[in-house]
Amino acid sequence: RLTATPEIREANFSTLPGQLSKGASAWIASVGFNRATSSDRFFSGLADLKGGASYRLGVTEDLTLGAGVVYDRALLGYSELFFQPTKIPLQIAFSGLMGANGGLKYNANVLYRPSQKWEFRLDADDLSQRFQVDWRLLSGISFKVAGNTRENALSAGLTLSQRFGSLFTFADVSVDTNNRVRWTLSSYLARWQFINQGSEIFTNSDLIYNFTSLSDGHSLRVGYETRNSQDSLASLGWRYRSPARTFDGRTLWELELGYGFGSRGSGLIASAATNVLPGVVMRLRYESISVLSDSSSFRLEVSPSFNLTPRLTPSDPNIERLRNEGGIYVQPFLDGNNNGQLDGNETAYAEDMQTLLRVNDQSIRNFTPHLTSTGLFLRLPPGRYRVDLDPAGYPIDWKPAEFAYGVEVSAGGYTSLPIPFTRSYSVTGVALDRSGQPMGGAKVEAVPTGTGKKVLSVTNGAGVFFLEGLAQGSYNLLIDNQPTQPDILRINAKSESLQEVTLQQGR
Known part of the structure; x- marks a missing residue:
């Protein structure tokens, strides 16, 4: 199946920050201090410890609930809810802090997107409520209406995003009932x-x-x-x-x-x-x-x-994205002893990775690659992927054990893909007939004495041949299916990558 056309499917997964898959859970903790400013000291004293911890659980694929406590001069109860049904284009996020002055402090966000042309958004907290309606009139042209109870104002605006040849332009302008105008213009040429x-x-x-x-x-x-x-x-x-x-x-x-x-x-x-x-x-x-x-x-x-999730690196701040995404950890290495494993005395190969690797017949630049000294991280949605190796990116005098791989990616972690490269040897020389004359157009073969693939070359007019891609082992040498002198080629770890030999048909 590695030679089959890659399967392309539309990614369908949650985009609501905070939501977990069914059965998944997470602990969230935070702690800090207030700093009292002082005119004569750069770093002033710390006071008023604040912190909190909460537990979040994916009850179903659509619903995630959380609860915890927050300390801010008093102990407060905390709860949260994330809801995104699979068959309705609706997202709801709610968090509440109970016990603050005997009341409730909350933050609620609702997003409803019934079609590609319409989007309705409602945001509310204990201080104000805000709404916005976006209508996509044409491709690259949108109209929006918004309101804010805190400022007691309504606003209307227009957004333009167009490309004219090599010129790209984005513009956004809005005006509200308090006669305030806001605009943004960005152009690239x-x-x-x-x-x-x-x-x-x-x-x-x-x-x-x-x-x-x-x-x-x-x-x-x-x-x-x-x-x-x-x-x-x-x-x-x-x-x-x-x-x-x-x-x-x-x-x-x-x-x-x-x-x-x-x-x-x-x-x-x-x-x-x-x-x-x-x-x-x-x-x-x-x-x-x-x-x-x-x-x-x-x-x-x-x-x-920080992101301390197991199997994920701590440098990625988009922790919510990683819950729904996974990836591939590609680790090419130079397998000196041909055992298919990266041993302590062997080195990873992390050069020219963009030339070496293609995923689903696409450049790895399309998948947010992150290169380290030991391998390459590719962040991908869950699914099946085909990884091909381009000979243009092979390390010199090394070749891979396989030329393509099938990989299954699951959400929440990276699938490891070790790619061992074994030493590749080449032999060049001249093929002679029984009388000692160069043989043009002759077939020179190196046939393994054990398992493996034979390697062949056709000589040019001067009888020169070139056998490449040889692995360690012993080979029988043939010219036009006839034994040669010498008739055996032995390659081991101490052999030179390029060897020269003169072959003559056996008498």
């Missing part, structure tokens, strides 16, 4: 990007040029922002994003350096961010000028993001 967003309070515009066709590498940015129609700041900056990325697609390193000048003065702007530590996002930013202030500021941001 080749390596140029223009972004403009604003409201009745602020505007922010950026023109970016990327030196590569991708979002990583070097880029230049020209920006202009205003506040309250009085303060403004223009800036010119350089940015670098490393090509290496984390499991979820974030760049490992990002550096920015620029200079700003505006109504409050001028000065340096710099920042650095990294995701190199698994589960930790770190960002450092320095500003000697901003649109609202001429005072220097220094900010350090550290954001933990």
Whole structure:
């Protein structure tokens, strides 16, 4: 079945964050402190311990319930509900905190999508209620109506997303009954990007040029922002994003350096961010000028993001997505002793993986690959997949035991796919007839004395042959089905990858 056309099926799984499959369960815990600010100390004292723990259980495929406790100066009860029926395009999420001042603090979200053209959303908490209706008029054109009881306002807006040749444009504009206008415009053309967003309070515009066709590498940015129609700041900056990325697609390193000048003065702007530590996002930013202030500021941001689910790496922050998805852990390795296992003295092969691997006849770039020093993680929906190996990506002088694999992916974990490569040997030389003359067009064969496949080559006009893809073992050598001198070829772990030999038909 590995040679059959890959089976393609539409993925159908839950997209409601927090929902679990039937019988699945999870513990969630959090703890922290409040920090009392102090003008003379950067790190002030910690006080007011806060924390909580809850247990979540998938009661059915459609319903997940949770309960727990929260401590915030008092012990409070906590409950949650996630509901997404399989036959109705409805999603409901509810969480409530009971015992706060004798009342209930809650957060509820309802989403109903009856068709591709209509979407109804209702969000509510103990402070306000909000709704939004989206209507897709045409391809790339949508109309929306929204309301908010906290601001006592209704709004209407239009969204446009279109491509005109190589120009892609996204625009969103809305106006409410309080005469407030909000807009966003984003356009891409080749390596140029223009972004403009604003409201009745602020505007922010950026023109970016990327030196590569991708979002990583070097880029230049020209920006202009205003506040309250009085303060403004223009800036010119350089940015670098490393090509290496984390499991979820974030760049490992990002550096920015620029200079700003505006109504409050001028000065340096710099920042650095990294995701190199698994589960930790770190960002450092320095500003000697901003649109609202001429005072220097220094900010350090550290954001933990852990996923301690078994069989999953701790660097992926999209923990809710991983509940419904699985993946393949592909581990090519150089199998020096031909036992099909990665032993302690053997090395993994993690080079040129994008050339080596294809999944369902598609590039692995389509499946969010995450490369490590020991293998490759591919995040995939549950199902059956075919993995093919392209000879263009083979390590030099090595060949795989199999050329294609069938893999079954289950939700919640990675299916391991070890791919052993065994040493591949080549033999070249000249084939001679009984009188010692080169034989053009002759068939030279290496036939294993035990199990295995024979390898053959046809000589050119000068009698030169080339036998490749030989494994360790002993071979009988033949020219046009006749024994040769020498008649036996022996290959072991100490043999050279390329050997030269002159063969002559036996007398």
